[in-house]
Each structure stands twice: as structure tokens, then as C-alpha cells.
Amino acid sequence: MPELPEVETIVRKLSSRIIGLQVAAVVVNWERSIARPSAQEFAEQLVGRTVSAVSRRGKYIVITLAPEKYLLVHLRMTGRLIFVPAAEQPQLLATDRHTHVICTFTTHDTLYFHDTRKFGRLSLVDDPAQVTFALGVEPLGAAFTPVLLGAILGKRHRLLKPALLDQTLIAGLGNIYTDEALWLARIHPLRASNSLTPDEVQALHSAIIEVLTCALGNHGTTLRDYRDPDGQAGANESCLQVYGREGQFCNRCGKPIERIIIAQRSSHICAHCQVLRR
DNA sequence: ACACCCTCCTGGAGGC
DNA sequence: TGCCTCCAGGAGGGTG
Numbered sequence: 001m002p003e004l005p006e007v008e009t010i011v012r013k014l015s016s017r018i019i020g021l022q023v024a025a026v027v028v029n030w031e032r033s034i035a036r037p038s039a040q041e042f043a044e045q046l047v048g049r050t051v052s053a054v055s056r057r058g059k060y061i062v063i064t065l066a067p068e069k070y071l072l073v074h075l076r077m078t079g080r081l082i083f084v085p086a087a088e089q090p091q092l093l094a095t096d097r098h099t100h101v102i103c104t105f106t107t108h109d110t111l112y113f114h115d116t117r118k119f120g121r122l123s124l125v126d127d128p129a130q131v132t133f134a135l136g137v138e139p140l141g142a143a144f145t146p147v148l149l150g151a152i153l154g155k156r157h158r159l160l161k162p163a164l165l166d167q168t169l170i171a172g173l174g175n176i177y178t179d180e181a182l183w184l185a186r187i188h189p190l191r192a193s194n195s196l197t198p199d200e201v202q203a204l205h206s207a208i209i210e211v212l213t214c215a216l217g218n219h220g221t222t223l224r225d226y227r228d229p230d231g232q233a234g235a236n237e238s239c240l241q242v243y244g245r246e247g248q249f250c251n252r253c254g255k256p257i258e259r260i261i262i263a264q265r266s267s268h269i270c271a272h273c274q275v276l277r278r
Numbered sequence: 279a280c281a282c283c284c285t286c287c288t289g290g291a292g293g294c
Numbered sequence: 295t296g297c298c299t300c301c302a303g304g305a306g307g308g309t310g
Contacts, residue, residue, distance in 0.1 A: 001303065032286090059304085076304050078288085098288090117287045119304070158280065167305080175303070224290090264283075265303065 002075045004139065004172030005215035006226050006234060007059050010081060013228045014061070015054040017083045021105040022050045023065075030100035033113060035121040035131075042124050045069060046103065058135045058171030062128050072123045072131045073113070079120025082112040083229040116225070135171040139208050140216075144170075146205040153193040153201065160196075161189035162263045173208070176221055176243045179268045181207040183242045188276040189260075189267045214239060242268035 002010070026043035028034060034042045046065075053064035061081070063071040073081060082093060086108035093099050093112045101113035101122060113122060123131050136152070137144050152169050153160070163169060164178045173181075182189050184207035187200055196204065220226055220234030223244060227233055241251055246259040250270040260267050 074304085077302080115287095116289070117303090119287065121305095156279070162281085165304085263281080 001077050001174055001176070001223075002079070002220070002226055003059060003174035003177050003215075004056075004212055005177070005218075005236070006220035007056050007061060007075070007172070008216055009220045009228055009234065010075075011054050011056045011061055013230060013232075014063075014081060014083065017109075017229060018051045018063075018105070018111060019054065020051065021107055021109060023047050023103055024106040024108075025102075025104045027102040027104075028100070029102070030118060032118065033100040033115065033120060033122055035123045037124060042122070045124055046071070057128065057132045058138070058167055059174070060128075060132055060135075062132075068126070070125050070128045072125065072128060074121050075115070076117070076119035076121070078117045078225045079113065079115040080225070080227055081229050082114055082227075082231065084110045084112065086110075111229075134168045136167060136169040137171065139170050139172055140212055144205075144209075146202045149205045149208075150196075150198065150201040153196060156193060158193045159189070159262060160187065160191045160193045161265075161267055163193040165265075170208075172212070175265060175267075176223075176240070177208075177211050177215065179243045180211045180241060183268075183270060183274060184211060186273050186275075188271075188274040189262055189269060190276055242270060244268070 023046050026046045028039040028043055031039040049065040049067060049069060051063055052066045055062045059074060061073040065071060094102060098116045099112050099114050103111040125131060137148060153163060161178060164173050185203040187204055215221055215236040218234055218236035218239060221236040222233035223237060242257050245257045246268060248257055250257055250273060253270060253272045255270055255272040258269055258271055
């Protein structure tokens with residue numbers, strides 16, 4: 001599942017591929033992949049525009065177009081953007097049952113939106129804020145300080161794990177990196193968000209940045225589905241300390257990693273390192 | 279304001 | 295081998 005490091009990796013790769021390309025044709029095979037406007041308007045309004053920039057906000061890929069419009073892509077669980085150069089056409093993606101949107105450029109290069117579980121969404125809007133207005137702070141941005149994290153967590157009484165997954169608080173963390181950061185900071189996910197000591201807030205702040213930066217350096221984590229636009233997998237899986245390691249042993253203390261359910265979602269912890277205290 | 283549950287989806291895993 | 299059920303999970307919605 002793409003989280004911030006995976007989305008950022010995609011954005012960087014995509015930038016080097018599609019900036020300057022002009023859209024020639026758009027085919028929508030699964031209309032519900034288009035969040036807004038209608039699938040027909042989406043296709044009509046995309047044709048003729050040129051990609052001028054590719055960036056990221058939270059887990060959204062933001063493709064800036066000229067004349068001005070913004071294509072925002074959220075990959076959710078299994079979504080992929082796949083870039084195929086003109087020289088490599090034709091290939092099987094065009095008829096794949098999980099290819100939901102096909103964007104062909106005037107160069108005959110093609111960008112495919114592929115999504116087995118169909119949770120991913122594309123939006124074409126006049127202002128990216130129409131989609132991203134509610135997102136919280138960027139955890140790798142300068143504004144994300146220990147003081148801010150303390151304020152975010154301290155002003156409400158919620159379970160820590162769901163709070164960290166809440167995109168309106170911090171934008172970009174998902175299940176993998178939240179579990180990894182909590183392990184690194186030695187904090188239990190069932191703690192109340194406003195129960196952390198200043199030292200714990202500091203540790204969590206550092207852990208979030210370290211985990212995301214490390215994953216970014218490894219071009220993301222591929223557990224099953226994640227691939228960049230060229231089909232390359234990430235290399236961060238071997239760095240995971242708890243996520244997906246239930247029953248294996250904590251690299252810090254040697255005790256077994258446990259999987260618990262919090263808010264209907266799995267959490268991976270070392271109960272020895274991450275003590276649940278009030 | 280928060281917890282909890284449901285929905286969306288499909289492939290893969292596990293049970294028998 | 296094959297059929298069935300269960301499950302993962304980000305986000306948005308409804309409800310208590």
C-alpha cells in the first residue's frame with residue numbers, strides 16, 4: 001500500500017517521464033475510478049493539456065497541467081501508475097482487466113492507471129486544494145516539529161495509532177510506517193494520544209522522520225503490489241522491524257513480534273519494547 | 279469529539 | 295485439485 005515514501009518515489013520517477021508531454025487521448029474503462037468530474041468530462045478536459053509539474057501532497061500525486069488544471073491521483077491500496085514509452089508499445093496493459101484509465105500522449109508514450117482492488121481515485125480539478133484541503137502537516141516538511149506534534153496529539157484524547165493514521169492530522173503515514181515509527185520510539189499504539197511525555201513526543205517525532213526518510217532512500221516498501229511507474233519494486237522491506245513480522249523476533253530485545261487489532265486494523269508491536277503504561 | 283461499524287474491491291491464503 | 299470463506303486495508307460515510 002503506497003504511503004508517503006512510495007508516493008514520493010512515484011512522483012520523482014513520473015516527473016522525469018511525463019513533464020512536457022501533451023495528452024492526446026484518454027480512455028476510462030472503470031468510471032468509478034474517476035472521483036470528479038464525470039468520467040466523460042474528465043477525459044474531455046484532459047485531452048490537449050500538457051504536463052508541467054508532478055508533486056505530492058500527503059498520499060496524493062498532484063500532476064499540474066497547462067492550461068491550468070490539476071490531476072490528483074490517490075492510489076489507495078493497489079493502485080499503480082505505469083509509464084510505457086512509445087518504443088515499447090504495444091503491450092498487454094491496454095487490455096488488462098485491471099487497467100481502468102489509459103492516457104496516451106501525442107508522443108505515443110502512455111500512462112496507465114492500474115488498480116486490482118479499484119479503491120484508487122483520480123480527480124481533475126481547478127485547484128488541488130479542492131481535494132487536499134483537509135490534509136494535515138507534511139511529516140517531512142519544515143513545519144513538522146516536535147512542538148507541533150505535541151500540540152496535534154495533546155489537544156485530543158484518542159488512541160495513538162488511529163490518530164497517527166488520521167490524514168487530517170499528519171498527511172502521509174499509513175499502517176506500515178506508523179507501526180515502524182512506534183516501534184522505533186518504543187511507544188505502544190494503544191496509548192492515549194495526549195498521554196505522551198515530552199520525551200516520548202520527541203522520540204516519536206524523530207522516529208517518524210527516520211522511518212520515512214529511510215524508506216524514501218530505499219525507494220519504498222514492496223510487500224506485494226507496490227511498483228514505481230517503471231515497474232520497479234522498493235527495497236525497504238528488509239528494513240521493516242515489526243510490520244508483517246508477526247511471530248518473528250524483535251531485533252532489539254529478541255521477544256516475538258505480536259499482531260493486535262486496533263480500530264479494525266492490524267498493528268504490529270513488540271510488547272516488551274513498547275510497554276502499555278498509563 | 280471520539281469510537282465503532284460498514285462499504286468499496288479482489289486476489290491470495292487457509293480450511294476441508 | 296477445487297471450492298468456499300475469510301481477510302487485507304485507506305478513506306469516507308453513518309451512527310451511537
